Amino acid sequence: MKLKIGILGGIGPESSALFYEQLIKIVQSKKIKSNTEYPYIILESIPAPELILENPDLTMYSEALKNLQKNRVDFIVIVCNTAYVYINQFKSMLDTPIIDLNEETEKILKKNKVKKITIFGSKKTIDKLFHFKDIEINKITDEESRSIDKLILEYNLGKNKEELFKKFIKIINKYPKQEVLIACTELSTMLKNKNQNYLDTFDILLNATFNRWNRKILTK
Numbered sequence: 001m002k003l004k005i006g007i008l009g010g011i012g013p014e015s016s017a018l019f020y021e022q023l024i025k026i027v028q029s030k031k032i033k034s035n036t037e038y039p040y041i042i043l044e045s046i047p048a049p050e051l052i053l054e055n056p057d058l059t060m061y062s063e064a065l066k067n068l069q070k071n072r073v074d075f076i077v078i079v080c081n082t083a084y085v086y087i088n089q090f091k092s093m094l095d096t097p098i099i100d101l102n103e104e105t106e107k108i109l110k111k112n113k114v115k116k117i118t119i120f121g122s123k124k125t126i127d128k129l130f131h132f133k134d135i136e137i138n139k140i141t142d143e144e145s146r147s148i149d150k151l152i153l154e155y156n157l158g159k160n161k162e163e164l165f166k167k168f169i170k171i172i173n174k175y176p177k178q179e180v181l182i183a184c185t186e187l188s189t190m191l192k193n194k195n196q197n198y199l200d201t202f203d204i205l206l207n208a209t210f211n212r213w214n215r216k217i218l219t220k
Contacts, residue, residue, distance in 0.1 A: 006073030015185035121183035
């Protein structure tokens with residue numbers, strides 16, 4: 001039986017589609033010889049409530065994770081940064097491992113010898129998710145945080161993408177690029193569609209997913 005990757009996506013769907021596409025491109029870059037060498041992927045794309053809202057209903061998230069476990073995936077990656085605020089709650093209902101975004105991000109920051117970082121994502125993600133040892137987190141302003149939350153919601157709905165990109169670039173250009181961490185899949189998708197490269201949790205999750213799958217393949 002081939003190893004299975006479980007992807008919880010749909011929050012939003014555009015970033016989940018990009019994640020799937022980029023994962024396939026990484027596999028192709030390893031010069032595979034046939035279609036049978038691609039990973040077995042189960043994508044659970046859910047029209048769930050946005051997690052950046054107050055007191056979101058997690059029912060659909062929980063059900064989707066349980067569906068992935070029922071399909072006997074070997075591990076799960078969630079394509080939504082804010083969902084990782086609830087990772088301990090999700091882990092408690094599953095036997096299947098979930099990639100830990102905070103842990104994977106800290107590894108990369110330490111590998112790159114980053115001492116100070118400014119995180120751009122939902123206010124909930126910034127306030128409640130990331131906790132790094134010996135790395136200073138520089139806080140954006142409350143006004144910037146409110147603007148980014150609104151921008152994320154509108155981008156996910158496909159509204160005024162060009163204008164939203166300009167607004168976001170104006171905000172992040174105030175900060176040194178080497179100290180910026182993009183920590184929202186909608187923001188990641190926006191920047192990647194404009195060929196803007198930053199240190200990005202999207203890439204961290206992507207590489208962690210491939211490396212875990214590849215490591216299991218090699219040790220099978």
